[in-house]
Amino acid sequence: MGSETPKQYLPVNGRPLLARTIEAIHRCDRVHGIVVAIHPDDQDRYDSIAAAIGPKLRGSVFGGHERTDSVYEALKALQDEDDIILVHDAVRPWVRPDLVANVIDATDRHGAAIAALPVTDTVKQVADGVIVATPDRRQLWNAQTPQGFHRELLISAFAQRDPAQPATDESVLVERAGHQVHIVEGDVANVKVTTPRDLPSPETLPTRIGQGYDVHAFDEGSPLILGGVPIESPRGLMGHSDADVLTHAVIDALLGAVNLGDVGQLFPDTDAAYAGISSLVLLEQVRNRLQSMGAQIINIDTVIIAQAPKLAPYAQQIAASLAATLQLDVSRVSIKATTTERLGFIGREEGMAAQAVALVSLGGAVDA
Incomplete structure (x- = not known):
């Protein structure tokens, strides 16, 4: 993002991205508690955000080297009565409360569900600069968050995790553990902020x-x-x-x-x-x-x-x-x-x- 400040703490309209993300999740009536995994160096930044968030925010844990390490630390900090676990990217601040609720409902029914959108562009598989395959895009979806799991299922998936096999999200771990993960139609506005182009402008906002x-x-x-x-x-x-x-x-x-x-x-x-x-x-x-x-x-x-x-x-x-x-x-x-x-x-x-x-x-x- 061209800044020494971690992107989740960069301001958008005067509020850090992380603050907007937590507030968006907080607005869903179905969510009862929020735990945030942070880097130890960001404690002061996080504390300034947490002071203005509502009562559902339970606190923070220090994350690990990889995404799954951070999620696992947060998972260990949850309460015994937390039976449905949602994992959400810190830099997806425009998630709607109804999408969060839809993922919760699907997780309740199936044990594991994630927000996702069908791929609209043709996807090419490439090796050494040469196309080697063109997958059928009708079977391809772009994964989003939140991703929801029954607590015991997610704990079991982490217990079976192979450190030699990296996982880009938690649904991969659950898939490898042999459990089906269902899809909930996501939202095009639920963007993960990775580059400055992902930030909306007054000209592009509905x-x-x-x-x-x-x-x-x-x-x-x-x-x-x-x-x-x-x-x-x-x-x-x-x-x-x-x-x-x-x-x-x-x-x-x-x-x-x-x-x-x-x-x-x-x-x-x-x-x-x-x-x-x-x-x-x-x-x-x-x-x-x-x-x-x-x-x-x-x-x-x-x-x-x-x-x-x-x-x-x-x-x-x-x-x-x-x-x-x-x-x-x-x-x-x-x-x-x-x-x-x-x-x-x-x-x-x-x-x-x-x-x-x-x-x-x-x-x-x-x-x-």
Whole structure:
């Protein structure tokens, strides 16, 4: 990768590849624990990543000289109740939670299963620069990870390992032990980062745009909350939750980008559970839903439409509040405010509105 830093610790969009990989696996509800094999020299790098990961991350072990050595060290660190074991490359950060779940299901049924994609190019077998065979590509698949195994099966395969026969992945060991390994259709976005060309760019990512709009009437007895920030004002907005018109617009933009409906469908005003709730709580739930799909928010652009009060002094604070909730750098959240030059219900100061546009990536990360 042209860097002295090991590639799993290189940043993509401000986060190391390893952090993104662990987070992707962590988002799968079927995963209960994660152990990471690392090089002893990378302990400090790993610790800085681990501090920001959720409770499923159990810790690290020192790996060995070969991939299988590292996997074996991690296998020994697992708990007795861990009956299905997944092995995943540290530099496949764009694995989707549903693919992880599919591998778990297939492993549960068959004992061993891996993600893989059918070969699309014609493959040539070559010796000394000369083609000696052309295998039937209909029988060829490119292996990916995760690779799943019943615990005892994997332990048995390692016990039968022949050090003289290198294994490029764990499924090879299981095959040599005489057990069938089943295939789960993989994902073209589940790329293993080996060279800089494997890193996605904004031009190659599948992206979606969503827009949101919300309006609320003024209410003399309520506080005014915008983007989770209290605004000094003699009047607030009327609503079932905290009536945060800006956050509602952002929620609708995000939901629209991934076709998940709107804020009223997910958080209906007929549900007492949402009475008076902070809209940032709702926004966090929407963020989690997008993350569970493997979607990443690239940026948010908003405009608040109000005759009064003056909102420009609050713009940076509002941007920081929304950015923190969405786990974005504040530079990716734009807050603007305008008036209607006293036209319409907004000009008559009967209420205010907000518009938002969200750009969402459906398959990876972007460079900052």
